[in-house]
Amino acid sequence: GNSVTQMEGPVTLSEEAFLTINCTYTATGYPSLFWYVQYPGEGLQLLLKATKADDKGSNKGFEATYRKETTSFHLEKGSVQVSDSAVYFCALMENYGQNFVFGPGTRLSVLP
């Protein structure tokens, strides 16, 4: 079956540090890939997405590139802020939304 694996957290960084959160997936077809962010006490919000190989999703300084050859969609940001502290979920979708799978989430804490 389809699955998403993320690096274990929590990840603790100082402000302005470089961020990478690894995500790899297993899928039978050609999924769309997503990163969602969950701020404390809130629901999930879409951060970025990519729909085919070599696409790059970007938003709010975050980027992720769809790598079919390594089945990966790693999240990166060049300079994190305290306000980026949240839980980040990698997810895939295929079969026209009938198969939406989330990774376990990675908690990021950014210290001032």
Place this chain on the structure above:
Amino acid sequence: DTAVSQTPKYLVTQMGNDKSIKCEQNLGHDTMYWYKQDSKKFLKIMFSYNNKELIINETVPNRFSPKSPDKAHLNLHINSLELGDSAVYFCASSQLSGTNTDTQYFGPGTRLTVL
């Protein structure tokens, strides 16, 4: 204007009770979902509805039953609540447009505590 709303935000109840959580979306989407998030933040899809038809039904206990009076609403009814049902429940919606690019929009969550 809230896109996906849920009520109540918090729900505290005794074991054995029956409770419902309501969800409404004003995005005109045709598919709605329920997810359960446990204390470790792991998200598990429970149900989805497309045009009033159940299209995903994961292996959740039959004490959980989704009810969709129309395509803008998907309520979650839970019978005989158990301690293990304590979690945050998220509603979501999306538009299945025949492509693989649909985004799910999430509600703020309902924190259920069973005592």
